[in-house]
Amino acid sequence: MKYFLIIAFIFCAGTASSQTDTTRKEFLGILTLTEKFKEEKNWTPETQKIVGEHFQRLLKNRKEGVVVIAGPTDYQVNNPDMMGVVIFYAKDEKEAHDFMQQDPAVRNNIMHAKVHPFKPAVR
Secondary structure (H helix, E strand, O other): OHHHHHHHHOOOOOOOOOOOOOOOEEEEEEEEEOHHHHOHHHOOHHHHHHHHHHHHHHHHHHHOOOEEEEEEOOOOOOOOOOOEEEEEEEOOHHHHHHHHHOOHHHHOOOEEEEEEEOOOOOO
16 A cells, blocks of 8 residues: 555656746645545555546646646655645646645545645755
8 A cells, every 4th residue: 555655646856847937836735645544444446546546647737847846755644744745836826726626636535735835945
């Protein structure tokens, strides 16, 4: 199970476009597992399929230049510090919130999402 989670959250690393886009701002998305899915026994093949869709969405958005980087903390699912991080671009807070809420794992109540404005200090 841990192996699958690591794959599902694997870092989509890379550098952002060299062009400065002043119409988009960076945001930090924090994904945490809902209580039910903090126990491995509750992970079904359907749950794994949805988390796979979550991962494919991150990859697609990375390729399109929306996601800068994404990945998990390296903990077991039942660890209270387990979370995923997504740094991404959006034009405003509403678009950023919508982006995170449209994630398949969030829509299917596997994960909760929070969004924060993000201002990188070091690149």
